[in-house]
Amino acid sequence: MSGAGKCFLVTGPPDVGKTTLIMRIYESLKLSNPNLKLQGFYSQEIRQGGERVGFEVVTLDGRRGRLASTTIPSPEAYQWPSVGKYKVDVASFESLVLPELKIREDTDVFIIDEVGKMELYSSYFFPAILNILQSGIPLLATVPIPKRGKDLPGVVRLKNHPGATIFTLDQRNRDAMKDQIFSQLVDMLPKP
Numbered sequence: 001m002s003g004a005g006k007c008f009l010v011t012g013p014p015d016v017g018k019t020t021l022i023m024r025i026y027e028s029l030k031l032s033n034p035n036l037k038l039q040g041f042y043s044q045e046i047r048q049g050g051e052r053v054g055f056e057v058v059t060l061d062g063r064r065g066r067l068a069s070t071t072i073p074s075p076e077a078y079q080w081p082s083v084g085k086y087k088v089d090v091a092s093f094e095s096l097v098l099p100e101l102k103i104r105e106d107t108d109v110f111i112i113d114e115v116g117k118m119e120l121y122s123s124y125f126f127p128a129i130l131n132i133l134q135s136g137i138p139l140l141a142t143v144p145i146p147k148r149g150k151d152l153p154g155v156v157r158l159k160n161h162p163g164a165t166i167f168t169l170d171q172r173n174r175d176a177m178k179d180q181i182f183s184q185l186v187d188m189l190p191k192p
Contacts, residue, residue, distance in 0.1 A: 006188070007133060007161050008140045008181055012169035018142040019043060021169060021178055022113045025140060026060065028182050029109065029189075036189065039104070040111035040140075041097050043067060054086060055118065057097055060111060065089075065096035068118050081121045088118045094125070101128035103135045108189055114142040117152060126154045133161055138188055140181070 010018050019042055029036055038060055046054040046069070054069035068086035072078060080087040097119075101110065110132050119125050132139050143155045151159065159166055165184070167177055 006138050006163040009164055009166045010142045010169055011145050013145050016169050017174050018169055019113050022142055024178050025182050026111055036108045037106045038109050039100050039107050041100055042113035059100050066092040083118050088121050090121050094122050098124055107137050110137055110139045112141040116144045120154050
């Protein structure tokens, strides 16, 4: 298992800015050391006419794929799992994200936004995260706040990981949280 402080989990209510925070840390890491090898993905809303109609995942090098949608793009989509009004395109998610979560010798940090219900419909996603944790490579990830007082089982496992540090984000602490997480991550990375 990875050592203490290798798993940074950002949680908080919807729309508090978890993805924004992760991306600000990502940008700061790139600026602080352009040679860092960062791997992972973030999630982004898909909007049409001001209405959210789905989510896509975007790799840190800019490739995009569908995560979930309110529209049914094909007959087989009726078989996809649902989260609320969204149908989760597990195959699209896996084809883009799983290669990003492969451990490479030169990887310095993994960034995952998010470890949530939609993503966990992939039976390969959580084992890939466990491999990252076992590798000792730092992981910065977002996790949803518990719904009705219950965390998702995968999120519980992450929170209980011996190397996990949990940061609960709110409107007041967003800027300070960015500096705190960035500083802790930089302290454990190779120096330029």
